[in-house]
Amino acid sequence: METNLINNYINSNKNFLTGPNKAEYNRAQMEARDRENFANLTAKNNMKPLPGKGRLLNSSVLDLPVDFVKGVSYDVKSLKGGLSGNSNDHQLGELNSLGMAAGGLGIASYLYTKKSIPSAKWMEFVGLGSFFASMALWPKLALGVPARIIHGFDIRQKYQDSMGRTKFVYSDPQYIPWDLYSDKEINKIGDRLHVSKDIPNRRDFIQEKMKKIALQNNTLWMLTAGFATPIMSALICNKAEQMVRNAQARPQNSKADDMLKNLDAYAQKQDTSKYRKRLESLLKANKNKPFDAKLAEKIAKAMSFGLDPQVAAALKADLSTEEFINNGVQITADEVEFALQNIPANASRFRREKDAITKVMPKPEEIIEQLKQKNLMGRALNADELKSARSIIVKSVVAKLPTVVRGWDEACEGAFLEDITAKLLKDLGSNNACRLSEDKINAIRTLAGHVEDFYKKSSVIDAYRLIKVADEPEVIIANKWNDITSSFIKIFNITPKDIELNRFDREHAQQMFRSKLEAITSDDNKYKDVISKLAEQVKTLDDSLSDSHAAQYEKTIDEVFNKAAVDFSSLGLNELSEKLVSLQFRINDLTLPKSRDDYWMGEYRNKLKHLNITEQEAATVVERFNTIKAIKDPAEKAQKLHKLLNEVPVFNFDETGSLKRLQKAAFQERLAGVRNTFYRMINTLDLYRRVSKADFAGALPNSIPREVREEIIELSKQIMLQGHAVDYSTKFYFERNLHPSSEGGDIKVVKGAVENAFYKPKADGVQRVEIPSDLNFFKRVMRFMYGNTTQDGADYGHEMDKATQDALKDKGLFDKIQNYNRDFYFTMGNETDVLKPNIKVSGDAILSSPGERFLKVAKAPDELVTKLVQDSFNTGKWKSMFIGLGIGLLGVTVASQFLFGKLRSPQNPIKQNQQRN
């Protein structure tokens, strides 16, 4: 039996400690016994503890990838072992973090699918990652790093035990593997901890101190992590949001630009198999079944490939035409006989002559012979051929009728044909007409191929438009809007206090912004800085949404839609063609009215004038169109039609309600709304600048009484800052002095604000009213705001301020804004109003829609600023709360370090003796 060495050792020691002859043993004997036991335990039986393999781990950032891989493989091993019942406690503990990560990923993935905004989707993963990162980083940054700096050692020191498991050295204060630290290391730390060098058991004391510091830190970690992790994670997310947005917006934008350049390649990638399958199964299921309105509708829907329901409706109409339905009909001998038999009965208006007519009916054989000669039997006919077959029969029938019907004349013949035609046609193709024959299926397939081609291309155009300007968050235009408007806070120096005070109310924000503008514009340097920064920001819109982008987009639409329209038209899908480009609609515009009276001719000439085409040219276009329409060969027809569409500019003047127009307008309108808002902001700044500089030459000469000038300036400032489209429509409803003072003199401006001598609505007690009879007031205000003399040698209005001009020219915006102003001046200035029909800036009324005017006026600067102030207050408030909390927490945590590790130093006995003596 093997000796149980451990027991022997214990027993011998036991005897030694408790035995009766305790006194006999001296130190040497004790040591000898120990040596013997040790020898027993080691050399003699070759049994000794293996040397420890534990070591301190000093990992750096470079080890992170390796550590990560090792960690994952350890987790996998742990999971495997756990499920087969072989894992140890450490491994099972590790599984907890694996489970947490799995749950977290599950949540993030689900919310990713639930969110619709792209950056919000990715933010779910950023949120998860930042949460885990915060959990790991907080103890490192807030506790580990300061502790290391202050105390000189790593309280989060890791070690690898003999089993290869990685653990924290200080997690269990009752079990710290001190033997892993060398004396040198411990003494070095002791020096940093200012432990006196001449105390007994210095190492023990240093260890005690280190243990205390680590324990205190670990406790503080537990107390602070709950606050720190969510706050840190939220702040990281807040910071990351913009980056995520940019990261996904940039590639989106270049992808969109690429789409239009390589339209065909992208079109090929569109998956239409779903629609194809649906169509095929529908055709298969209904083969040789009656081709009625219901089936036509179903097929049209399947053929429209998920396009607009209007397309399906148009297709249904095209599939329901006689040409299409009767296409592919075959005539048999039986049918001819049957049709002939029915004719006398069908002629309902000739019932009395029925018997007589029956007698003179031609023999079926004759008719069949004639049809055979014309090659109209025994093969599939198209609609035209069917018509000629019908006319052969009708002619033979009608030929003998004058002999039996008394008083037969043209009218009789007309009535007779009217009665029999429809039924005759039906009888003739009765074996296969109005059925979904093989021929029809093939025809539908061909048509569907063309629709599919159009669908693919227009899908790419749709995708482009959606990425660029869709009415959704985080599309290019929305991102640009956010970026540019949020820069205004800094540009106009809107302080946190301004934000806090003015966030609830537009009126307050308006006043705040107005005084900002007055302050900025009255300081030359400040103004130059602000206008150039503003122009710089506005210019960034052109990076992804310039005029050339818009032009390229419209060109692509013209190409795709015109081609599709022509193809469809030549294939007989006239309704669909019309839906796309409103070709017939335009031709109707160009065609001379049937009634040539003054009214209709006046309308006609107005249209031509609007379309910028002469009567002669219009007539030529109509004639060309009609010639093309008569062409039988589809290919030739398409080619000629295409030529016509491309050659005559009037067809691209598409203000009609076509789908092509819809595509273009969707883009133009979104861009106009955003761009004009910024242009208006620049104009507002310029107007305030001109007032600040008292630069009224041109628009407001001193010949106008000073009181009226004061009114004009005040109104202009208000309208520029806060006006809506309706203010222009009503020609500015403004309460003025009915009897203004005739005094002249210069306007006095102090720090950007006009010091009114006369116009003091709140103080002077004058009763003010709106004066609709003053023809000039509106004109003058418009000139002061939008008139300009720098373009086209126009003699109206005012020049822009020099500093504004310089800044705009520098950023290449000058011409664009001048054009906008000019357009604005005439469009908004020449509307007719019920109250003031004659008040306009120039003679001619300009037709414009409310939508156009709405977009032209765009968003008022004061409203923009109000919204901006609200939004930035919300984000700012949240941020300041949590950044404050975070900083406070960090401060307390770090400061606590200075209180940690206080331990009374043991007295040095030698020193003590010295002191005593």
Place this chain on the structure above:
Amino acid sequence: MVSPVNTSIMPTVNSNQGSIPVSSPHKINEKYDKDTLLKNNFSTNFRIAIDKLTNAATVYPAKGLTGNKNSNFYEFLTMGTVPYIIGSLTLMGVFNSANKYFEPFAKSKAAKIGNKMALGVLFYGLAKELSKSLITAPVKMATGVDVNLPYARVIYELPDYKDDTDITSIEYHKVFESVEFPRWDLLYGDESKGISRNAYYDKVAKKLGLGKNLKDSDQEVKPRIKEIATKTAAVKNIVPYLWAALGVGVAMQEPWDDFFKRFSNPFKFYKYSEFVEHEGQKWNFGAKLGATVQNMFQETGQAVKSFGRTFKNSVSELYKGSKNASKANIMAGKLMIFIPVIATVLGDWAIISGNKKAVPKKVQDAENTGVSPVIQKDRKYVVN
């Protein structure tokens, strides 16, 4: 020769290892003089939880922050609940506390998100904790092994000062919390009290299908129990997080918007107070109080009812997807529900079935050949 179990070779101060602590389940409020097995029931667990939570928030941080020499790993781990609770509250705060400064429209928008996030945090915690019993309860039923069996451990501390006599502290552990060193000793019966020494092991052996009246049932079932405990711990460390994810998924559904619109703040008691003066109201104090209390009950009742209904609708929405849900979202919602359910069933199955299958065969072999695979009588063993 003295049994190695009785005598320690390590110089342990104030060790309780004088005798084998053979114990029967005690009531929790007794003063323990040795490690004591406790009953696994609601009242015990509740009191343990309260005790741990109180200590985690008061005594342990105080000891830790002052660097007390008696602070230990158990206290550190117990304090782990503190960041969990504070963190949950902070997370709710991150999404809600700034809202009150916003203008009304932004406030209502922010509250909508904030409420759901707070609910998500709550459901995460609840689902995670409640789902644990979905794993342990079937295991207990099928195998007789209760991995949640608690015991009180008596710790002898170093005196804090010279005449400190209060040198014991109680820790609450679970018998199987360490799969490497389960507290087998606590599971032996006290024969002096008429409980057979192997009573517990006999019971488990019977449940595991090892047979009745085994000679050394403890030796036979210990490896089995260890395996069950290990597997349970593995499954328990992963699956509850899947349920927690499901909890968050349920909390993120639209029906909650309506619920919070109606029951936004349960603490606004003035909403149903009859003490607010109404026109022509001449009630005395008692009547007002009565009416207020009645209103409160009514409101609470409605809230509970509506909560249940909303919960049901939310689960259904998670499964079916909301009105404009994408296909991926509908699929993900279904997975959110099915994955934890399937994982739980598979987990339980892996824990239970793996053992039942293996054991009877071995026993059969042992009966056939006369050689037990567990204890081979002709071999010598060193008892550890």
